Amino acid sequence: MEGRRVERKKTLFERVRKNSTVDEEVENEGEEEDESGVNITEEEKKIGVSSGGGRRGSSGGGGGVSPPSCQAERCGADLTDAKRYHRRHKVCEFHSKAPVVVVAGLRQRFCQQCSRFHDLAEFDESKRSCRRRLAGHNERRRKTNPEAANEGNSKGQHPKETTHCRLADERGRIQMNLTGSSEYKSFNIR
Template sequence: MANNDAGEGVVMQVMKHYCQVETCEANLDGAKKYHKRHKVCQVHAKAPIVLLAGLKQRFCQQCSKFHELSEFDGTKKSCRLRLDGHNKRRRKTPLPIELEDNQCRLINGEARPHMDMTLSSRNTIYTADISG
């Protein structure tokens, strides 16, 4: 207890952090901020199955929340919904291709290494002769 100038007592409350998993009594006071913030110990953050609220669940690395096992594919650590969004952001869009008189023109300046490429006179469009 610390005293201020007026002589009144000031009480400092210390917050204790514990893992939210049933039967886990891991004190998170010395744990990383991530584990404190999400109220999960390192063991249960990586566990394939955890009992929480009477349900078998797993901690999702993308959401930082527990989900039922049915929301995961196999032994993946991210739920299907978040993993799908993550993959869509990472996936590259296919290049548009125009076929014209036995020539293949790749529009975005991308060239396939197995083709014989020559620079076209228009902007930076590459062409390749694909006739046998």
């Protein structure tokens, strides 16, 4: 009786093995191997699935991207061969310097500081930078060292005697007198 059991198990095992090999053959009919030896089905080939042999993260098509062109109305300037600045801001060289440009139906001018088009009302006369940016520029210029401003004075006036900074000697060194103890002092120069 035990011998029959063993025979049944063997025949059952062989049948299962045969069925699984038949199933594998049916499954492998629509597959091909890629460069790395991994099987790929027809559907996966259409989708572009690969085991890593191909490029990842790159799209195959252009996606309908048009070449860069100027924002100004009725200007079809192709910016593909233009300077990087003009491509980035989508403005041709002519319209970046023009006093009046029609963009989106509005009369505007290209601001050199902002790299954007603004309404003409935001500019002073024929300036190429908007008032807001010019104000910031002028403010920074006024913050400079008062001695440097006086040196360039055409009247030839000397700096006031009450200034705390002294002129440099012939070697370019500035003499400083420290009051208080002679211990080490740290300070910040701004």
